[in-house]
Amino acid sequence: xxxxxxxxxxxxxxxxxxxxxxxxENDINEVRALTKTVTAMEQGREIVTYYSQSGKxxxxxxxxxxxxxxxxxxxxxxxxxxxxxxHVDFFNDSLKVETKLDAKYGKYRENENKVFLKDSVIIxxxxxxxxxxxxxxxxxxxxxxxxxxYVELRTKRDTLRGFNGMEATQDLSxxxxxxxxxxxxxxxxxxx
Numbered sequence: 001x002x003x004x005x006x007x008x009x010x011x012x013x014x015x016x017x018x019x020x021x022x023x024x025e026n027d028i029n030e031v032r033a034l035t036k037t038v039t040a041m042e043q044g045r046e047i048v049t050y051y052s053q054s055g056k057x058x059x060x061x062x063x064x065x066x067x068x069x070x071x072x073x074x075x076x077x078x079x080x081x082x083x084x085x086x087h088v089d090f091f092n093d094s095l096k097v098e099t100k101l102d103a104k105y106g107k108y109r110e111n112e113n114k115v116f117l118k119d120s121v122i123i124x125x126x127x128x129x130x131x132x133x134x135x136x137x138x139x140x141x142x143x144x145x146x147x148x149x150y151v152e153l154r155t156k157r158d159t160l161r162g163f164n165g166m167e168a169t170q171d172l173s174x175x176x177x178x179x180x181x182x183x184x185x186x187x188x189x190x191x192x
Contacts, residue, residue, distance in 0.1 A: 042068045047082075051140065058143070060089045063106075082106040086117075088138075090170050098171045099125045101138070113140040125172040129155045143170040148178070 047066040051059040063086040070078050086106045090099040104119035115138040123131040123145065133151040138144075148165040153175065162177035169175075 041070075044068075053140070053143075056093065057091055057095055058140075059091065062087050077109065077111045079110060080108040082108075092171070097126065099123060103136075114138065115140070123172065127155070127172075129153060129172050131166075131168070131172065138170075144168065145170065145172075151177075153177075 063082040088101040092098040103117040146167040164178035
């Protein structure tokens, strides 16, 4: 015959074991929520940022909103997003504005020092040369713009089109077009 304490002990063990089995049951959505990678975001408003390179002031960026994320969904690297327009003034060595840039959207890849610009990208240098395109990259280290998308450059005398993009220095003084079309005036002393 079993002792009353033994029955109580056995019953207690069964109750606790049943409780643990029920308590360990997890909803798959709860587990996914716990293991989901969370991307932290910081937001700033009315941003004014200055960029320098080798101790020289190179650019001033202004934007109404800036979002900084600690991780990109395509690469585990931090990035900064300008979702509601941005304007950049690029300076020469004398700190005079040499080029201005406007776009409706920008994404700065911190680890690469590159900015992806899209939606109504316009670049104007102090000579009045103006670039129009839908997408463009700005490489901070090389101080160059480039794109493989359609781009149009208007000068006082010419309209040049790169149907497969272009590459240009930050001040637009040197430009290479890909699948080029356009008309240009050439000085008579440069022709053979």
